[in-house]
Amino acid sequence: LSHSFSTTLKAPSPESRKKVAIIGGGLSGLACAKYLADAGHQPVVYEARDVLGGKVSAWQDADGDWIETGLHIFFGAYPNMMNLFAELDIHDRLQWKVHKMIFAMQELPGEFTTFDFIPGIPAPFNFGLAILMNQKMLTLPEKIQTAPPLLPMLVRGQDFIDEQDELSVLDFMRKYGMPERINEEVFISMAKALDFIDPDKLSMTVVLTAMNRFLNEDNGLQMAFLDGNQPDRLCAPMVEHIQARGGQVNLNSPVQEIVTREDGSVDYLLMRSGEKVVADEYVSAMPVDIVKRMLPEKWQTMPYFRQFDELEGIPVINLHMWFDRKLKAVDHLCFSRSPLLSVYADMSVTCKEYYDESASMLELVFAPCSPLAGGNVNWIAKTDEEIIDATMGELARLFPTEIAADPTWPATKNQGPNGEAKLRKYAVVKVPRSVYAAIPGRNKYRPSQTTPIDNFTLAGDWTSQKFLGSMEGAVLGGKLAAEVLARKAANLPAPELANKPVRDEIVQKAQTHV
Ligand code: FAD
Structure with missing residues (x-):
């Protein structure tokens, strides 16, 4: 289900209206700005490049053909993204494809096989039936052996999923006696599609998270393509929405440094142009590898920020x-x-x-x-x-x-x-650095949107939320950051989802950090 703001947050008094400087005009920064503008605040986005969208950015070559940073697929199981399309009234821009998955046959060049989801059959039975009906990829005994290790995911849910983060997909398969062929037939392509890495490197939590989200909704695995380039077809309507409510989005505006006061709070943003940006609140919606390089000196020994060392982008x-x-x-x-x-x-x-x-x-x-x-x-x-x-x-x-x-x-x-x-x-x-590498043992280090710095909040697909490093994760991360700020302006505590304690081992590591 989509995460929604409480209605009490929507109308702050003029005195409680905050100017919020957001660093980064990817989907997360734009989503944060959109929800802040909806809540009556004044977001100002600073994007370093001359194009919006970050990992969904695109540009035209000399012939006018579009070049995209990534081939992007939207899933039915992206509730926050679907809500965003509805709120912007652009849902007709999603081109939904027939509900099925198409795999190339490894041994038969030029041939393909499909997993077909029958309309009208509810989840997770439609998924089970799609697997049973496909005769080409797995044998019946292989299908039967695959089900039991995955059942706790449906029964115990998120706790079971989180516990598997120390195991790679391959470790998990071996631990639970799943046939090796499942890896070759299914998990290699799944791992590469989900996080661009092989199953011996990918955390099992990623596969289970995706399956759990997909299995909970009838059309969870149904895929859509946007009907054109993302900056025009998705980012531009977000910008119009933000501007119509008094916010701003600035391109060609790289932030060079986050300058802090004596107490560690943010004093201002120093732009590469030399300009100083002062706001009531500051949000980073930059990728983890860049934030790491920009951490102010006063934050270096704080355990919350040392979590970032455990995360890095995958090429x-x-x-x-x-x-x-x-x-x-x-x-x-x-x-x-x-x-x-x-x-x-x-x-x-x-x-x-x-x-x-x-x-x-x-x-x-x-x-x-x-x-x-x-x-x-x-x-x-x-x-x-x-x-x-x-x-x-x-x-x-x-x-x-x-x-x-x-x-x-x-x-x-x-x-x-x-x-x-x-x-x-x-x-x-x-x-070279795309979504964070979801290798085993990383999920617990994804930081919350609330930070120990009073006027600094974190957004981005890599922050802690129940979706992976994805467009949906970026939108939810931005929305949670906006909610932290909107609740703060209304003198309410941060939402529980945006709070997360730092692990003991990181607290200890921070003490010895020089
Ligand atoms: P980003 O998009 O990285 O945005 C960060 C922004 O911050 C950038 O615009 C950057 O320029 C800006 N910035 C950085 N430093 C500064 C600075 N100092 N000052 C100002 N601005 C700064 N997800 C899916 O859901 N489905 C898919 O099919 C899918 N396919 C993908 C395929 C590829 C090849 C790639 C690369 C990604 C894919 N993703 C997919 C992932 C998805 O694109 C990302 O998870 C999401 O777009 C990340 O959004 P973000 O806003 O968190 O970060």
């Missing part, structure tokens, strides 16, 4: 490949189940703004792309040409009659020897 690469013809692609997301790729989609079919009747544009997520995430090649350091050539090899398996795998025909320069599709153009977007 991922997003690819766009324009072909000279229409490939046989479906109007949906596909799990490639190939070593270097995660999910992909033909955006010329799936997304209204990118529709093209005569030629395909594949958008693909390349993962894992560093040894931290799995494998042993540091792809993030390779050239664009090397990445595209390796991808073409994998695409040849997904499109065996349409894309050539012949290594004597470097894919980046030529077309295959038998008249296969020619790659017209490509764009490679490297994100």
Whole structure:
């Protein structure tokens, strides 16, 4: 269910109206500003770049084609995001796809298999039925062996899920005697789609969290594509909403330093331009790796901030490949189940703004792309040409009659020897630090939105909330930060969800920090 503000927070007196400076114009910073503006406050967002959206940002190349930071999918089980679309009155911008999941067959190039969700069957039975009906990926004994270890997730819920955070997906499978093939058939693609890393690195909590959210709602796993680029189609309506209520959103406004007073509270933000920004309250909606570098000296020994050391962003690469013809692609997301790729989609079919009747544009997520995430090649350091050539090899398996795998025909320069599709153009977007790496044992260090600093609150997809590092997590993190501030202005305590004690081991570590 969507997290909602209490109605008592909506109308502060003019004296209790706060000016809130928010650092970062990604989804979390914008969501925070939107909910603060709704509650009658005056948010001012400072975004470093010339484009909004952070990890959902996009820009046009010289031909006018859109380049996106990431291929993004919205799920039915994103209640806060769905509410946001409804509140902005833009829900018709989500292009919902048929409720199913499509996986490439590993042994059969060019063939796919689906998990189909039958309309009218409630969750979690629709999920169970979809698994039972699929005959191609798992045998019946494998399906039967898989269910018991996952049942406590449904019965005990979040407690069981949190307890599994010390185990990787592979550790969990071995501990509970799940067949190894489940890993090859399902978990590798799931892990790469959820956090861009392999199952031997990914915390089991991530998989269980996702499954739990998806299994609780009838349409939880149904997927939607936005009907165009995110800055225009999602961020711009948020900005209009914020501005219409007296807030501001500034681009090209990098914050250089958070300057503190003697007591450690924030005095002002020093902008790279030299300007000083003074507000009643300050929010960081920056990614963890950047906040770590910007921590003021006075905060360095505080246990709350030392939690951040335990978290870091994972690299991922997003690819766009324009072909000279229409490939046989479906109007949906596909799990490639190939070593270097995660999910992909033909955006010329799936997304209204990118529709093209005569030629395909594949958008693909390349993962894992560093040894931290799995494998042993540091792809993030390779050239664009090397990445595209390796991808073409994998695409040849997904499109065996349409894309050539012949290594004597470097894919980046030529077309295959038998008249296969020619790659017209490509764009490679490297994100060296994307969502926080959800490796085992990290969840407990995700910080609360409330901080020990009186006038400083934290937002971002990596802060503590029940969703993963995702668009939904970013929106919820921003909304919780806004609620902390709105309740404070109304002399109410912070919501319980936005409070979380720091672990003892971090308290001890902070004492020895120099
Ligand atoms: P960010 O988007 O990182 O925003 C932080 C902002 O802070 C940035 O705009 C940055 O420029 C700004 N900033 C940083 N430093 C400063 C400074 N000093 N001064 C001012 N501004 C600053 N999620 C899904 O739900 N579904 C998906 O299918 C999905 N696919 C993805 C695919 C890829 C390739 C990637 C990279 C991510 C994907 N995600 C997906 C994750 C999702 O994009 C993120 O979880 C979410 O967008 C993070 O939002 P955020 O606001 O917390 O952080």
